[in-house]
Amino acid sequence: MGSVAIMRPKTQCEQHRDSLQSGNGGVSLVGAFIPQCDEEGQYRPQQCHGSTGHCWCVDSRGQERAGTRTPPGAPRINCDEPVLPKTQCEQHRDSLQSGNGGVPLVGAFIPQCDEEGQYRPQQCHGSTGHCWCVDSRGQERAGTRTPPGAPRINCDKPVGFWSNGISL
Structure with missing residues (x-):
């Protein structure tokens, strides 16, 4: 007897990612930021731009947390720690x-x-x-x-x- 896979609806992160990857006739725009989602479909706490090398922390809605952006080559910050103003x-x-x-x-x-x-x-x-x-x-x-x-x-x-x- 085979197992039945139950499909869950796409999360906000997955919808965001998929819309950018397929928004230009199925071809993602060169240099565009594509959000990274975890196994449950939630935004990964740290997002990095593949083209620029900048990384930053995001909240559960994928919004950048102020003061967390780091330039290419800089040590990455721990996005689980609270950010002090x-x-x-x-x-x-x-x-x-x-x-x-x-x-x-x-x-x-x-x-x-x-x-x-x-x-x-x-x-x-x-x-x-x-x-x-x-x-x-x-x-x-x-x-x-x-x-x-x-x-x-x-x-x-x-x-x-x-x-x-x-x-x-």
Whole structure:
């Protein structure tokens, strides 16, 4: 006695994938993103674009989760971990790095963030060599700017310890 296969209706992911694969007379468009579905027909938590190499995490509806996109060659992120919203420093840095079609403007200052995404206490302009201390919002602390080649100052000292960048 043979087994009977019961066909389940196609899931949203399978319909999405199949519509893109057969949308052009049965020929998928070269370079088009085709969503990846798991064995149950659900969106795989991590989607990767075969042509560009970019990967990102998606929710159960296949919508990209903000802040999860990685460029080709970058370490892939764990899509099962919750995504923390970007900090002010990370948003500031990323807006400057991607504001010109993904290419930072030559000579533009790009803020440096620490491992927790906060502004590093000392910021330095890569092109000019000037360094200065900032507060937790990334605002320059008065009297802390040093010219290129000058000894760096300790930005962990309380406000009022500087006069023209020299420790008092």
